[in-house]
Amino acid sequence: MKLRILIIALLISTLAFAKGQGTITGILTEKNLNNEGLPSANVLIKGTTISTNTDVNGKYSLTVAPGNYIVQFSLLGYETVEVMVTVKEDEVTVINETLVSASYNLEAVVIKSYRKKDTETALLLDQKKAVEIKQTIGAQELSRKGVSDVATAVTKTTGITKQEGSGNIFVRGLGDRYNSTTMNGLPVPSNNPEKKNINLEIFSTDIVEHISIDKVYNGKIYGDFAGGNVDIVSKDYTGKGFLKLEVGSKVNTNAIAEDHFTLQGGISKLGFTNKNIPSSPLTQYNYNTLQLKSFSPIANSFGISGGKSFQVGTEGKLSFFATAAYGNDYSSKSNGTAKASVNGNGVANKNFSKYSALNFDTNTTAMANIGYKINSNNKLNYNSVFINTSSQSKEEYTGYIVDIANNGNGLIRRFNYEKNSLWINQLLGDHTVGERSKLNWGISYNSINGDMPDRSQNIFRKEANGYVLSSVSAPDNHRYFQKLKEDELAANASYDYKFNKTEQGDFNGKITIGYNGRFKNRDFQATQFNFKVNQGFTNTVVDPTNLDLFYNAQNLNNGVFSIATFRGNSQVSNALDPQTYTGEQIINGGFINTEYKFEKLTAVLGLRAESISQKVDWNTQLGGTGNDKLEKNAFLPSVIMKYELNEKQNLRLGFSKTYTLPQFKERAAFVYEEVLQTKIGNENLYESDDYNLDLKWEMFPKSDELISFTAFGKYILNPMNEVTISSSSNDISYVNTGDYGYVTGAEVEYRKQLFDFDTENSKSLSAGINASYLYSNQELNAEKVNRETNYQVAFTNSKSKFTGASDLLLNADLTLFNEWNEKNSNLTTTVAYSYFSDRLNAIGTDGKGDLVDKAFGSLDFIAKSKLNKKFGLGLVVKNILDPSINRVQENANNEVNVLSYKKGITLSLNLNYQF
Incomplete structure (x- = not known):
């Protein structure tokens, strides 16, 4: 009996609080993934601090006072979409949106184009769409796994180990001489007279947006290659200060x-x-x-x-x-x-x-x-x-x-x-x-x-x-x-x-x-x-x-x-x-x-x-x-x-x-x-x-x-x-x-x-x-x-x-x-x-x-x-x-x-x- 009274009291207080408010809800999807829901995307009422994140199925919900708003949908690795919406008292407004790449055109929306590739979801999407065969590990995954240097970071991908006591890596069983290191696609010198590659331990993940490992050769890479090329992509800042x-x-x-x-x-x-x-x-x-x-x-x-x-x-x-x-x-x-x-x-x-x-x-x-x-x-x-x-x-x-x-x-x-x-x-x-x-x-x-x-x-x-x-x-x-x-x-x-x-x-x-x-x-x-x-x-x-x-x-x-x-x-x-x-x-x-x-x-x-x-x-x-x-x-x-x-x-x-x-x-x-x-x-x-x-x-x-x-x-x-x-x-x-x-x-x-x-x-x-x-x-x-x-x-x-x-x-x-x-x-x-x-x-x-x-x-x-x-x-x-x-x-x-x-x-x- 006491439990029922408590539930009723909570419902009454919730309804009283929600009175005079409106709700914006919907699903955010990705067109290139067969319109599947996008998790962890940010949904923001522009000009306010009201925001939420989509769940694993791309669903979201926001409660706001009646009025006209701009709803901003964003996810690192995708283009930001802004949509005008009118919210009425005690009504639910449904906005379902799709985030797409720059090759698609949207009508009746404002697009601010920037791409930042450090989330695991965005990097997996890039891996799926790319023609080249590559693996990528980004800042989000590095943080989650407590990785502080690039040498340890690359060992979290398949087929790569690090020599004990050094930053030298082995790719598919092939050591230093068979591998190469670049930063933003440009070569990096070695700090060791005995080695071809720089010790990757000296690169802190603080400067890394993501690390791309090419284990399959393509003509854009220098031909001195057999194991793999590690490309360190440095942070390129976009967003608020x-x-x-x-x-x-x-x-x-x-x-x-x-x-x-x-x-x-x-x-x-x-x-x-x-x-x-x-x-x-x-x-x-x-x-x-x-x-x-x-x-x-x-x-x-x-x-x-x-x-x-x-x-x-x-x-x-x-x-x-x-x-x-x-x-x-x-x-x-x-x-x-x-x-x-x-x-x-x-x-x-x-x-x-x-x-x-x-x-x-x-x-x-x-x-x-x-x-x-x-x-x-x-x-x-x-x-x-x-x-x-x-x-x-x-x-x-x-x-x-x-x-x-x-x-x-x-x-x-x-x-x-x-x-x-x-x-x-x-x-x-x-x-x-x-x-x-x-x-x-x-x-x-x-x-x-x-x-x-x-x-x-x-x-x-x-x-x-x-x-x-x-x-x-x-x-x-x-x-x-x-x-x-x-x-x-x-x-x-x-x-x-x-x-x-x-x-x-x-x-x-x-x-x-x-x-x-x-x-x-x-x-x-x-x-x-x-x-x-x-x-x-x-x-x-x-x-x-x-x-x-x-x-x-x-x-x-x-x-x-x-x-x-x-x-x-x-x-x-x-x-x-x-x-x-x-x-x-x-x-x-x-x-x-x-x-x-x-x-x-x-x-x-x-x-x-x-x-x-x-x-x-x-x-x-x-x-x-x-x-x-x-x-x-x-x-x-x-x-x-x-x-x-x-x-x-x-x-x-x-x-x-x-x-x-x-x-x-x-x-x-x-x-x-x-x-x-x-x-x-x-x-x-x-x-x-x-x-x-x-x-x-x-x-x-x-x-x-x-x-x-x-x-x-x-x-x-x-x-x-x-x-x-x-x-x-x-x-x-x-x-x-x-x-x-x-x-x-x-x-x-x-x-x-x-x-x-x-x-x-x-x-x-x-x-x-x-x-x-x-x-x-x-x-x-x-x-x-x-x-x-x-x-x-x-x-x-x-x-x-x-x-x-x-x-x-x-x-x-x-x-x-x-x-x-x-x-x-x-x-x-x-x-x-x-x-x-x-x-x-x-x-x-x-x-x-x-x-x-x-x-x-x-x-x-x-x-x-x-x-x-x-x-x-x-x-x-x-x-x-x-x-x-x-x-x-x-x-x-x-x-x-x-x-x-x-x-x-x-x-x-x-x-x-x-x-």
């Missing part, structure tokens, strides 16, 4: 568990420290301190972003967007072991029972975007991005070192500080010429400084009375200085011409002609100063935590130790000449694509021609003075076909020929020494030719759902790999390991809206999963390597997988969304899981087995809440399972664990406020 502030904090369980989180002193925490070779480095001691400095391993971050648009005349619009952010991060690898130079019987020349690594990283990012829409047919954009990153680390290896610490009493400590500064400048143009033609162009100038200022390494042996420094080899104790400077000018231009106009006003055909050019120059130099303990002082006891007591000006002057480079000591006239190499790469390419739609079938035939010139000059202790030039003229055909099985299903086919170039440092006679391995270049390395085939079926049950299956294959002539060559120190080099190799596999992706608990208050549960299985195989031909190069190899096996290839890759996520308080507040919680199976790290030689990174999975939890219209809060827990990371050498009779550690769990808390 805003200003957003953000602060955050982060902790890693391993880092805070350290008794003393200590790194080398004398380096700024902001990440802008510049260290050059000191004056008189062979005769005077002016080097930075080697003392340890304690850190409090609690990371922090802050950022500011804002944007505003201004109307210019009757048609023009000027838009500004800028963001600046700084963040740091502490991490620790703990409970580790390591081995190096392991022979086929499992015996190691270096066997470390304890391995640890502490890291402090910083990232400072600033971006400015200026967009000028001259009119509906012409638009210009200028992007400027500055990124400064630094990484400071301390690695320690304790255990057995042959001929130095035979009793397991050795200690190797390496301090490393890397600093990279990248500056990207782009000017882009988009021009529509009549109804048939369109011109797109872009030019960019990019520069990067990648420095390793003052890397230091010391090897100790613990005796009964304390630690002494190793004096077996001069490089045991050294300081190393490295500088990389790379500049690149690039230009893109394409012209579209449509033909064969239909009665409906569409065009069945399109011809695209275009040009791409890139002109890259690299200067690299490095100098290593070896600190040799002189006779009579080799048993001097030192304090590993304060080596300044030993390495100082007084002991240098007294002859306790001496300093020399690989060229010699201060008595050698050119001792301070750095080891150098320079690289020049020029690529000029032209293409023509013909696209034609035959009812349900659309086909694109492309032909690209490129002229490639790559020149490397060097002056090093290994190869003396030398140079080498690689020239190639490439003709690259491609075919892409899309067949619309029905309005919700597509069948796609892609076939192409491409190539893969070696990189500058791979062809320069330069030695780079790490603790566990040494790498040298090979001037006889040459390019590979690649043949690519893809077949894909996809289905879009609803606007936010996807089911797809892809089969693919790649055949590679003269594949390149890192291998161990025959040498006294088991050096690694780069060689064309055989005549052929191939990769085949399958990918599946499924996105599903599982439940809609409450459509009125937008409570829903959604899930996504993508998986890929691949098989790779390549010929290993030692006779070919010995014949074509100056190196000797003896492969343990006659065939091998590709390095970086995992048989199985898996990503899965489950998201619960809840909205309340008149949709001003919401909470999104996501559980995300990633897994990769065993992955080949390096090919075995001389009876030694392959090095393999063992399988592991990673579980993350992400919670993002909008507390009200202005405040937002986020919690991210990464690597919840905290699995052991292991690398093994798979010998014939045993499996030797050569590297093992744990990363710990990372917890992040973020707060933002938008004015």
Whole structure:
């Protein structure tokens, strides 16, 4: 009885409140999706704060006072529609509208045209409509999955993994050399002398609108392609003005568990420290301190972003967007072991029972975007991005070192500080010429400084009375200085011409002609100063935590130790000449694509021609003075076909020929020494030719759902790999390991809206999963390597997988969304899981087995809440399972664990406020 009275009272109060009001309701649909409802679209009474969002079926409802209004319908990725409406007292006015693309004409509505592609629904629509076979992940999905950098972002798509401890990615089992990176379609230089691609971890998702991954080649992309091209599309602001502030904090369980989180002193925490070779480095001691400095391993971050648009005349619009952010991060690898130079019987020349690594990283990012829409047919954009990153680390290896610490009493400590500064400048143009033609162009100038200022390494042996420094080899104790400077000018231009106009006003055909050019120059130099303990002082006891007591000006002057480079000591006239190499790469390419739609079938035939010139000059202790030039003229055909099985299903086919170039440092006679391995270049390395085939079926049950299956294959002539060559120190080099190799596999992706608990208050549960299985195989031909190069190899096996290839890759996520308080507040919680199976790290030689990174999975939890219209809060827990990371050498009779550690769990808390 009481319940009935309460319900009646609520109804009476509701009717009393609604008296004198009117209702606007209806359904918002998308014409290209068979008039299905569009969820999450915004419905606004223009000039007021009264608004709502459509539910999963596109339905909406608003209550307003009687009067005349303009109702505005908008959704990112679609054109905004405004409709005049008259609302009468106690009456319901129904307005059903359809959002369409620019190729359709609407009558009796006002259209404001802009497209912003960052919502999952909009990106899925683009994927469905596009002829090219591609995958895209946008800002909305990145936020939902708690992704903060581009490297992690691309691993959330099918068939892509990231190398542990770096930002290097593998696409369908193919590593760095087979992939490429662009920003807004223009190339981006590398910050690592050993890599073709820039470390994608340095790109914060704060500057990203969406990321497009092309795993199927088309003629608009440079021909140096086999795995995939990652295109970072920067934010292009449209809309009302805003200003957003953000602060955050982060902790890693391993880092805070350290008794003393200590790194080398004398380096700024902001990440802008510049260290050059000191004056008189062979005769005077002016080097930075080697003392340890304690850190409090609690990371922090802050950022500011804002944007505003201004109307210019009757048609023009000027838009500004800028963001600046700084963040740091502490991490620790703990409970580790390591081995190096392991022979086929499992015996190691270096066997470390304890391995640890502490890291402090910083990232400072600033971006400015200026967009000028001259009119509906012409638009210009200028992007400027500055990124400064630094990484400071301390690695320690304790255990057995042959001929130095035979009793397991050795200690190797390496301090490393890397600093990279990248500056990207782009000017882009988009021009529509009549109804048939369109011109797109872009030019960019990019520069990067990648420095390793003052890397230091010391090897100790613990005796009964304390630690002494190793004096077996001069490089045991050294300081190393490295500088990389790379500049690149690039230009893109394409012209579209449509033909064969239909009665409906569409065009069945399109011809695209275009040009791409890139002109890259690299200067690299490095100098290593070896600190040799002189006779009579080799048993001097030192304090590993304060080596300044030993390495100082007084002991240098007294002859306790001496300093020399690989060229010699201060008595050698050119001792301070750095080891150098320079690289020049020029690529000029032209293409023509013909696209034609035959009812349900659309086909694109492309032909690209490129002229490639790559020149490397060097002056090093290994190869003396030398140079080498690689020239190639490439003709690259491609075919892409899309067949619309029905309005919700597509069948796609892609076939192409491409190539893969070696990189500058791979062809320069330069030695780079790490603790566990040494790498040298090979001037006889040459390019590979690649043949690519893809077949894909996809289905879009609803606007936010996807089911797809892809089969693919790649055949590679003269594949390149890192291998161990025959040498006294088991050096690694780069060689064309055989005549052929191939990769085949399958990918599946499924996105599903599982439940809609409450459509009125937008409570829903959604899930996504993508998986890929691949098989790779390549010929290993030692006779070919010995014949074509100056190196000797003896492969343990006659065939091998590709390095970086995992048989199985898996990503899965489950998201619960809840909205309340008149949709001003919401909470999104996501559980995300990633897994990769065993992955080949390096090919075995001389009876030694392959090095393999063992399988592991990673579980993350992400919670993002909008507390009200202005405040937002986020919690991210990464690597919840905290699995052991292991690398093994798979010998014939045993499996030797050569590297093992744990990363710990990372917890992040973020707060933002938008004015």
